[in-house]
Amino acid sequence: MAKTQNSHPASAASPEAHRSIIEGRSDDPFAVLGPHGSGTDRTVTAFDPGAASLAAVARGTSHPLEPVEGAEGLFRGPVPDGDYTLRGTGPGGETWDVEDPYRFGPVMGEMDEYLLGEGTHQRIWQVLGAHVLEHEGTRGTHFAVWAPSARRVSVVGEFNAWDGRRAQMRRRGSTGVWEIFLPGIGEGAAYKYEIVGAEGQLQPLKADPVGFGSEHPPQTSSIVRDITGYGWHDQDWMDSREGRNGRSAPISIYEAHLGSWKRIAEEGKRPLSYKEAAEQFVDYVHDMGFTHIELMPVSEHPFDGSWGYQPVGLFAPTIRHGPPHEFRDLVDAAHRKGIGMILDWVPGHFPSDKHGLERFDGTALYEHADPREGFHQDWNTLIYNYGRIEVCNFLVSNALYWLEEYHVDGLRVDAVASMLYRDYSRAEGEWVPNKDGGRENYEAIAMLQKMNTMTYGETEGVMTVAEESTSYPGVSAPVHTGGLGFGYKWNMGWMNDTLSYMAKDPLYRKHHHHQMTFGLHYAFSENFILPISHDEVVHGKGSMLTKMPGSEAEKLANLRAYYGFMWGHPGKKLLFMGSEFAQPTEWNHSSQLDWETASKPQHEGIRRLVRDLNTLYRAEPSLHARDCEEDGFQWIEANDADNSTFAWVRRNFDASPEVVVVSNFTPVERPEYRVGLPAAGKWREAMNTDAGVYGGSNRGNMGGVTAKPGDWQGQPASATMVLPPLSTVILVREG
The missing domain is CATH 2.60.40.10 (Immunoglobulins)
Incomplete structure (x- = not known):
């Protein structure tokens, strides 16, 4: 029968x-x-x-x-x-x-249909999209897409001559979902959806919103990808990652744009594949001592110049570097080297490319109809309608997708501030107040809270990070206390203040001393990451090296001192690629990093410094265990503006030795600088950014200092030390 x-x-x-x-x-x-x-x-x-x-x-x-x-x-x-x-x-x-x-009969079950209709299906990718499977004894692909206002939806591709009459889909009740099983269609088939809108208008052919693969840009079709059956080798990492992502863990993040880290000159300067990156890139990050990688968006995007921040295929790793299983190879390789993988995730906006989500079924489905709510003036992109339950569910499910299907360890959410406020970058009259007449975007807030609740609740040991540039309260506070629920927040204020200070001639730094200390007034109000990201080295801002004043040697010394200050400062660390070897030019997404310059002695010295800072940061619990807690930090000297020096102690309140950080941001050596220390006895000079191996002048303390009892700078002991010009010295108590 x-x-x-x-x-x-x-x-x-x-x-x-x-x-x-x-x-x-x-x-x-x-x-x-x-x-x-x-x-x-x-x-x-x-x-x-x-x-x-x-x-x-x-x-x-x-x-x-x-x-x-x-x-x-x-x-x-x-x-x-x-x-x-x-x-x-x-x-x-x-x-x-x-x-x-x-x-063939339907593939979707009644429970899937119910949850999709309700907008509460946590894993929509298991139902929607294109799934290679066996149905009623026949191998093929099941296609399902949400288009509630459509009159007709068809799957089109070479397999049916792109004829929308040949694979017209079945509407699933009132869910707005359409589905069809196409026998004989499998891995690698290109397809789109042909949609007739509510008014009978034929839409531009649409890529699959939940598609797992895409054609190489500028081609825009979705590609059938079987994402099942990958053999992971990272169980040791998965079992231990909760301890590696928590507030007491050493977290030092290498932010990278995979397309421009390194290119293959012999093959038309193409970027590395995921499989090549799994070796070359992961090995490099491991050698540099970073604990985590953060990749700029890998979701499929049509325009290279958006760096991935205008995604169309939220469920598809970009084909620029290979298919989905090969992206898994990259994550798996990082985990086997003890490195976590964080992805930039972009729920804040999407491009208006005709093959994308824009008026997907002939209506403003994913976006707001009113441009005062649905159009980003800064980026000429569209804004998700977070208040629509199916759209909220689409985004939250996508976050879970990357964590579950690709073993990703964290998501860094881009442009959170633009989501939180309805008047973001808008003049009076160009925005719609919330129901209470205010500027807060209640719907976006609720979506972010749901995303954090879901991801932390469903996947053990992950982290979420907010790029949030305002003083919105409780970004990293739990949702049940009214917070947004993120694990961490980028400390944009610290970054702006300290880079502003470092850009000044040392002669005038004493007049801006507070820029280096102000961040400690709020350093523990959130779980902060100190970010030196891609945003600081593009659009005419110059590289980290060119931000520094003075001669070439002084620029390098300033940068070394700044990195020492940063790694000794409370907060997790993030550094954008190229900054670890003081690339002299700002980042260009269309070419690789300046590896030729990286091999020069002065630049290799900066790279060795960053490697050693990472090693020290991981090795000394006092430098990381209380990054987010006020009692792990104490100023020793915060007011020596005339000498532009700073000193503080980091501690962990267990058997871990205290660590003292002393920075001198003038080009003047202080051969007998007296600094207060928490205990008498020997203190090892664990880091001196002026050391010769880093390209410095090799002035220092012959391996350490001895502190003698006696109150000084609020501490029970003190020592006289050599404080080199433009340097940071880190002392670790022995015994």
């Missing part, structure tokens, strides 16, 4: 129903096409506009189908119960055999 039969209302055989098929405007093609009835009353109706004749082949016997009068390409006839295939014959006598997609 046939596994499924389609309903066959009387109207299904009407001329109007036939015309709706051949004109591509049917919202219920299964009522006309496929098998209907049973036994001797069973008939099959099929559509093949390229066929001169068509037959159904069942049990080895051919059953000719008769052309339907007045409906070119439509054929109908009796076929016995059981499976069958369609055999077409062309005008020239050529033949082909195909499976009839309309003989």
